[in-house]
Amino acid sequence: MEEIQHVAVIDFGSQYTQLIVRRVRELGYFAKLYALEEFPDIGKPGAIILSGGPKSTSEPDAPDIDFEALSGFGVPVLGVCYGMQLLNIKFGGSVHASDRREYGPAKLVPAAPEGLFEGLSHESQVWMSHSDTVENLADTCSVIARNQHGTPVALSWGNGFFGIQFHPEVTHSHEGTRILHNFLLQAEKLEPFRIEDFKKEVIDGIRATVGDKQVVCGVSGGVDSTVLAVLLNEAGVNVRAIFVDHGLMRKDEGDEVRNNFHRMGVPIETVEASELFLSRLAGVTEPEKKRDIIGNLFIDVFWDAVGDAEMLAQGTLYPDVIESASNAKSKASKIKTHHNRVDRILELQAEGKVLEPLAELFKDEVRALGKSLGIPHDILHRHPFPGPGLAVRCPGEVTQDRLEIIQDCDAIFINKLKDSGWYDRVWQAYAALVPVKTVGVKGDERSYEWAIALRAVISEDAMTADWVELPYQLLRETSHEILNEVAGINRVLYDISTKPPASIEWE
């Protein structure tokens, strides 16, 4: 199959480079980030974007690009900030180095409302973050926009080469996405990205890599590993999907995961390890210690089940890859937290036996892929659930009794959210045990029982979060049902803490 025509984003080290990729994807085109060292090995792009960067073009070790190779692609090129200054030099102009930084909003005054600036409002706000500025321009260069002071901020050198001094990818550039879109419209060969085409390509790739070997993957019931397992199954390769039930799942979750996979026609194996996990957690109260025990035990149990598998598939996503690529300046994919101490994975990786078919996708694209694989909406839109499970919602010791209380309260709360239509409107919601006993009255008796905290947050990316203003009536009904149904709880609290300073989970 023909390779999907993508937009190659070349990374010169700007903190915003990932956002360029994100924006292009939002526009419906497939963008891929490349470290500068990879250039010109960037496949057959339909357009190229050179990102900004922290260096000055006048520094001796300023990042450079093979201009002959760049022109050789014969596709439109957009230089952003550093990218524009570099292009200006390549075309024979010069750049004025300055140690004063221009940072913040500016007005964009296009020479004409066409090309990159077609359809823009008058004096659109754009966002600047640079110190160097272009000085002399080459003969072939025309200024296509200036700022409110008359300084050139966008250039064109003909043959599809453009440069912009500002950052179209940040939201402070109010019509930045439109400018990127206008640029992409210059590309003749660029096809809109369709998840269906991508699916076909990935499945072909899986078949070619795996052949008749056996691939193992761990499934947690979460979105990533579910889509991964279904994709491998769809590719028709010999796959073993393993679900470790560590007993720290939500109420009836083990059955739910098994039913879900059954519904989708993908066989999974369950490794029942609840007792083992609980016995190792006995008496442990320190949060980090708990996480450590669970993480390490998970690895042991999972790899025992894997046996001598020939290949391992992981649900690594694009943000993980970009993160490790830009941090470590290497292409090495990040190994998921749970597994990161396993030499076996590193060995497999070195031998090319780790398969990461979702590594080019963002979360919403994984959901789109899942949808096209026929995975039901409720599975694709489950709230995130932490690897160590309910242990992080159970401050103090984790015991079977405490877990059951959390499970019961959580189930009541989640059902109320689902029934009222709030579930899909919040990022994550759950119940956590507050292991403090307080006095109450139940019937005619004095009670001395624990409290439960309900938490519901909204978030973009889990880095920050705000608590949700749930309707009082919903909270009232949830509290009423918990107090009546769940033995051991005589008090219900609603957690109104933002992240930061609190975290989303309790531990």
Ligand SMILES: Nc1ncnc2c1ncn2[C@@H]1O[C@H](COP(=O)(O)OP(=O)(O)OP(=O)(O)O)[C@@H](O)[C@H]1O
């Ligand atoms: N209980 C489990 N049984 C088997 N494999 C698991 C389990 N929990 C996690 N894994 C594996 O470890 C990977 C990383 O787990 P993590 O908790 O970080 O989830 P994630 O990256 O959000 O993925 P998912 O959306 O699939 O849960 C999962 O994708 C899955 O392959």
